[in-house]
Amino acid sequence: MAIVLGPNRYGKAETRVVRVVRDGGTHHIKDINVSSALSGDMEDVHLTGDNGNVLPTDTQKNTAYAFAKKYGVDQIEDFALLLARHYVDSQAPIRHARVEIEEYFWDRIPVSDGPHLGLREEQYSFVRSGREVRTCVVHYDQDEGATIVSGLKNLVVLNSTGSEFHGYVEDEFTTLKPTNDRILATEVSAQWRHRGEHGSFGRSYNEARQSLLEAFAETHSLSLQQTLYQMGRRVLNTRKEVCEVRMVMPNKHHFLVDLEPFGMDNPNEVFFAADRPYGLIEGSVLTDDAPAAGFAWN
Incomplete structure (x- = not known):
C-alpha cells in the first residue's frame, strides 16, 4: 500500500x-x-x-x-x-x-x-x-482562469403571516401539528456565481439582495424550501450575469405560547422564539446553461 x-x-x-x-x-x-x-x-x-x-x-x-x-x-x-x-x-x-x-x-x-x-x-x-x-x-x-462568487450572510428576515405547513409525512414519532398560519423566519446565507468578470459587482450585489428580500416577502409559503427556490429564481431572473444561487436557510422556529392556563386566548399574537434545535434548509437554483464551476465553491 x-x-x-x-x-x-x-x-x-x-x-x-x-x-x-x-x-x-x-x-x-x-x-x-x-x-x-x-x-x-x-x-x-x-x-x-x-x-x-x-x-x-x-x-x-x-x-x-x-x-x-x-x-x-x-x-x-x-x-x-x-x-x-x-x-x-x-x-x-x-x-x-x-x-x-x-x-x-x-x-x-x-x-x-x-x-x-x-x-x-x-x-x-x-x-x-x-x-x-x-x-x-x-x-x-493558472489554467482555468477565475470563478467569482458573491454573497451575504446573517440576513435575518421574518414574515408574521403568509406561511403554512401541512401535508407532510407523519409516523409514530410525529407530534408537530399542521398549520395554515405561522411565523416564517430565517437567517439567510446566500452565494451567487457569476458567469464572468462583468465589472459591476456593486450594482449586482444590491439588486441580488433586493431580489432575495422581495421574493421572501411576496411568496405565500407552503414550505421554506418553496421560499428558497423562489428567492433563488428571482435573483436569476433579475441579474443575467448570475448563473447559480446557493442558499442555507435555518428555520428560526416561533412557537405559539399556550396562555389557556391563565385564562387567555392567544390568536397568533404571543410566541416563543426558539434558537435550537432548528430545521436547516439548503439548496441551489441555477440556469440550465450554467457553466461548470471548475472547482468547489469553498
Whole structure:
C-alpha cells in the first residue's frame, strides 16, 4: 500500500483591513476581513520540509495591507481578484489562489454643530450597521482562469403571516401539528456565481439582495424550501450575469405560547422564539446553461 500526498493548500486567514479614504472633512470606510489560500507545487514542503516554494502566510497578510493602500478597496470582488491574480502570476510554483473576503457595513452618525446650527459639514463619525455581512470568494487558477462568487450572510428576515405547513409525512414519532398560519423566519446565507468578470459587482450585489428580500416577502409559503427556490429564481431572473444561487436557510422556529392556563386566548399574537434545535434548509437554483464551476465553491 502506497501513501501519497493529497490535495492541500495553505494561507493566511482573517486579515482585518480597515481602509479610510479622506475626502476633505468627509471620510469613507471600507472594513473587510481577507483570507487567502494558495496551492500548487507544494510536495517538497510536506514531504521533506523544503520551504523553497512557500510564500509565507505573513507575506500574504502584508500584501493585503499594501494592496489596500496602493489600489484602494472598492468592490470586494475586484479586490479579491486582484490579490488572487497577483499570487498566481508572480509566483511560478503557485498554480491556484483562493481569496475570501467579508465586508462589514458602517453607517454615518449625524452630528450637529450645536443647537439650531444644523449638521456639521465634516462627516467622520460612524456606527456599526446592523445589516448583513457581504461576502465573496474568488478562485484564480493558472489554467482555468477565475470563478467569482458573491454573497451575504446573517440576513435575518421574518414574515408574521403568509406561511403554512401541512401535508407532510407523519409516523409514530410525529407530534408537530399542521398549520395554515405561522411565523416564517430565517437567517439567510446566500452565494451567487457569476458567469464572468462583468465589472459591476456593486450594482449586482444590491439588486441580488433586493431580489432575495422581495421574493421572501411576496411568496405565500407552503414550505421554506418553496421560499428558497423562489428567492433563488428571482435573483436569476433579475441579474443575467448570475448563473447559480446557493442558499442555507435555518428555520428560526416561533412557537405559539399556550396562555389557556391563565385564562387567555392567544390568536397568533404571543410566541416563543426558539434558537435550537432548528430545521436547516439548503439548496441551489441555477440556469440550465450554467457553466461548470471548475472547482468547489469553498
